[in-house]
Amino acid sequence: xxxxxxxxAAAAAVxxxxxxxxxxxxxxxxxxxxSDRPAIVLYEQANFQGRSIRIDxxxxxxxxxxxxxxxxxxxxxxxxWEVCEHADYRGTCLSLTGDIAQFTGRMNxxxxxxxxxxxxRPDSRRGITLWSGPDYTGRSxxxxxxxxxxxxxxxxxxxxxxxxxxxxxTLCEHINYRGRCVxxxxxxxxxxxxxxxxxxxxxxxxxxxxxxxxxxxxxxAPGWGASPGGIEGAALGVTSRFYARPELQGAAIAACIxxxxxxxxxxxxxxxxxxxxxxxxxxxxxSWRGPVxxxxxxxxxxxxxxxxxxxxxx
Numbered sequence: 001x002x003x004x005x006x007x008x009a010a011a012a013a014v015x016x017x018x019x020x021x022x023x024x025x026x027x028x029x030x031x032x033x034x035s036d037r038p039a040i041v042l043y044e045q046a047n048f049q050g051r052s053i054r055i056d057x058x059x060x061x062x063x064x065x066x067x068x069x070x071x072x073x074x075x076x077x078x079x080x081w082e083v084c085e086h087a088d089y090r091g092t093c094l095s096l097t098g099d100i101a102q103f104t105g106r107m108n109x110x111x112x113x114x115x116x117x118x119x120x121r122p123d124s125r126r127g128i129t130l131w132s133g134p135d136y137t138g139r140s141x142x143x144x145x146x147x148x149x150x151x152x153x154x155x156x157x158x159x160x161x162x163x164x165x166x167x168x169x170t171l172c173e174h175i176n177y178r179g180r181c182v183x184x185x186x187x188x189x190x191x192x193x194x195x196x197x198x199x200x201x202x203x204x205x206x207x208x209x210x211x212x213x214x215x216x217x218x219x220x221a222p223g224w225g226a227s228p229g230g231i232e233g234a235a236l237g238v239t240s241r242f243y244a245r246p247e248l249q250g251a252a253i254a255a256c257i258x259x260x261x262x263x264x265x266x267x268x269x270x271x272x273x274x275x276x277x278x279x280x281x282x283x284x285x286x287s288w289r290g291p292v293x294x295x296x297x298x299x300x301x302x303x304x305x306x307x308x309x310x311x312x313x314x
Contacts, residue, residue: 038079040114042071046102049073058115061087071111074100080117082142085110092153095129095140105152128169128203130159135189137161146204149175159200161189168262170206173199182297183257183270194258194297240281243310246271248293252306255285257296263305271295272312282311 037056044050053067054077062068074083076096085091085106092106095117102108127145132138132155141155150156162171168185172178173196182194191197246253256263257270268280274295288306293299 038116039077040079040081040083040096041075041077042067042083042111042114043073043075044070046072048075048099048101055081055114056116060089060113060115062112062114063087068112069109071103072108073102082115082117083107083111084113087112089113089115091144092147093142094154095142097139100154104154105149107154127165127205129163129165130155130200130203131161131163132158134160134192136163136187143203146202146206148177148202148204150201150203151175156201157198160191160197161187162191163187167205168266170204171196171200172202172204175201177202177204180298183262183266185262196297240311240313241272241275241277243271243307243312245308246310248274248295251291251293251300252288254292254294254301255305255307256294258294259299259301262296267295268307268310271307271310275312277312278314279312280310281313282309283307284309 039054039056041048041052041054043052050072051070053065059065062070071083074096076098079097081096082089082093083096084093090113094107103111127143129136129140129142131140138160139155139158141153147153150158159171162169162184164184164186168183170177170181170183171191172181179201180195182196184194188194191200253267253271255267257267262270264285265280265283268283272278272280284307285305286308287304289303292301292304292306294301
C-alpha cells in the first residue's frame, strides 16, 4: 500500500478535534459529538485538556496523523480499545474500557497506535496479557518483553487473571522481580489460586535474574540467609552448587513447579534459578513421605516426588 493510501486510511479512522481546555471542561467531543459509534478520544494533556483526536477505527501509526507520542489522557466513548506504545500495535499495550485521566510511566506521551478490540481473540505474539479482573475481565495490558516495574505501565498490583500466549513467564509480587514469584506457562482465570491476586509488580519471560534471587515466601522464612534464595543443603563450587537433598523452608522440594505441572527439568531449573544460578545440569528424583514444598508457588503437601542430587551451574 502506498504512503498516500495509508494516510487516507488513517484519516478515515480519525476525526480531529482541536479542543480547547474550556471545551474539554464542558464535555466537548469535537465534530462527532453525540455519535453512537464507539470511539476513543486522546488528549495532549492530563485531565482531558489540550489538543485532542477522536478515533473510531484502527489507527496503526500516529505519525501519519501528527499525534505521535503526544497522548497524556483518554476518554472512552464506548467499546474497548487497545493503545500501544509503538506503531503497528507493538511494544507495551493497554486495553481500555474507561477513561484515563493521566497515563503514567512508559505510556505517557508514548502512544503510537490504537485499535478497537471487537472480541477477545488469541494473541500470536510472544507475551502475556494481564487483566485487572478475574476471568479475563476489566482493564488489561499486554507485555511482549520483561517489565521490572508495573508502576511505569499504570498496572501495579492490579493483575487478577493472565493469558499466556507463548512461552513461560515469571510473575513477582515486588518490582525488580523480588518477593514471591510464580512461573506460568498457561492461562489462569484466577491468580488467587497462586496467592498472587492483586499483588504483582513485575514480570519476565527470562526467569529470575541471577543477581536477583527470589527471597522466598515471607522473606524471613527458615533458612533465609543461609544460602541464596533460601535453598538449603548446598556443597559450593566455583561456578556450581550441588544439592544432595535440597530443602526450602524446612521441606523437601517437589519435582514439579506446581502440583502436577512442569515436572522434572523445569522444576530443577527453577530451583537453581531461585538459588541464583542458571540451570540444572543434573538431577534425579525420589519418593518422599515428609513435608514437600513446590518451588513455583509455595504450596505444601505431605509426601510426594522430590528433587535430589541437583547440580546447579551458571
